[in-house]
Amino acid sequence: MDMRKKIAAGNWKMNLDLEEAQKLASEVAAMVKDEYIGQAEVILAPPFPFLVPVHRLVSDVSNIHVAAQNLHEQEAGAYTGEVSASMIKSSGASHCILGHSERRQYFGEDNALLANKIDQALANGLTVIYCLGETLEERESGVTAEVVGRQLAEGCFHLDASAWNRLVIAYEPIWAIGTGLTATPEQAQEVHHYLRIKLATQYGDAVAQATPILYGGSVKPANAGVLFSQPDIDGGLVGGASLKARDFVEIIKAL
Ligand code: PEP
Numbered sequence: 065m066d067m068r069k070k071i072a073a074g075n076w077k078m079n080l081d082l083e084e085a086q087k088l089a090s091e092v093a094a095m096v097k098d099e100y101i102g103q104a105e106v107i108l109a110p111p112f113p114f115l116v117p118v119h120r121l122v123s124d125v126s127n128i129h130v131a132a133q134n135l136h137e138q139e140a141g142a143y144t145g146e147v148s149a150s151m152i153k154s155s156g157a158s159h160c161i162l163g164h165s166e167r168r169q170y171f172g173e174d175n176a177l178l179a180n181k182i183d184q185a186l187a188n189g190l191t192v193i194y195c196l197g198e199t200l201e202e203r204e205s206g207v208t209a210e211v212v213g214r215q216l217a218e219g220c221f222h223l224d225a226s227a228w229n230r231l232v233i234a235y236e237p238i239w240a241i242g243t244g245l246t247a248t249p250e251q252a253q254e255v256h257h258y259l260r261i262k263l264a265t266q267y268g269d270a271v272a273q274a275t276p277i278l279y280g281g282s283v284k285p286a287n288a289g290v291l292f293s294q295p296d297i298d299g300g301l302v303g304g305a306s307l308k309a310r311d312f313v314e315i316i317k318a319l
Contacts, residue, residue: 069276070292070319071232071299073107073193074306075133075161085114089121091309096316097125104299104319107131107193108306109161112147119156131159131193134167137180149188160185161301163195163219165238175218182219182231191230193301194219195280200239208237209258216262225267233259233277234301240281242303249290249297252279256296285311288318 080088089108096106109131110118122128132155136146152160162181167173173181178194185192196215198208212235220231235255237247247255256277264272279291280301291297299319305311 067274068298070102070104071107071276071278072104072312072316072319073109073131073159073161073232073234073278073299073301074312075109075164075280075301075303076111076307077133077166077303078111079307080110080114082114082117085110086117086121088307088309089118092312093122093125093128095309095313096128099313100316102319103127104316105129106316107159109133109159112152115152115155115157123156129159130155130157131161132157132190133161133164135160135162135181135185135190137177137184139184149184149190153188153190157190159191159193159232161193161195161234163215165195165197165236165241169238175215178219179222182223186223186227186230191232193232193234193278195234195236195301197236197238197241197281203237203239208255212255212259213262216259217266221266225271228263228267228271228275231275233275234280235259235277236280236301242282244282246282246287246291247279249294252291253294253296256294260296283315285314285318288315292318 106128119130132152135149163178182192196212198211202211260272276298278299278301279297283300283302284305
């Protein structure tokens, strides 16, 4: 029996202005309310300045939640330009994406730093969407399992089993992000299954079976259904296609 939550999360990255963000959030909320019937969780991850207005626009739709795309690893203080977990929580957001490959690549975030960010997020009552994935070179040299296994272990295995009800894993092969290349459903399933076995070995079956593992990398309406039909794929982390309300809602419906 499938006990796991089904989740579609839209990562808006550094796109849209306030007006566009509000329009997109309103459209998604209206479509989800009018058209979608089910248990799936919908998460919108706008840039920091739009967390509050987006949360206001979706707060009456019970299965839509708001996520930040990053946070700072310290609680508070003299860190000009940074945003803390408690600020995000107080904005109305309930989730935070951490470890996105763009953060790892352009901002030098490594597993040790991400472990601290995860602690901050959890200590402030946020649910974490922790991203991991291999580069094309790593896939081609046959070290995918080793790379994602290390990202999972070094980022998360310091946590107690009890923390896992507020953790979601997102497998995002870097070569498939924003490139139009999608992992085949079988390629994605193989990695998701591997991650679930790693979880089972570390924490036991209950945690492994309850933890949602999302796939990300050029998910669109045309490929969402076949990806989500894989046994260990519990939803998607969606970039480009989440910027169009109709496309994102079609992906939600594929859950
Ligand atoms: C992402 O950045 O998380 C992502 C999956 O992007 P895209 O869907 O555009 O490939």
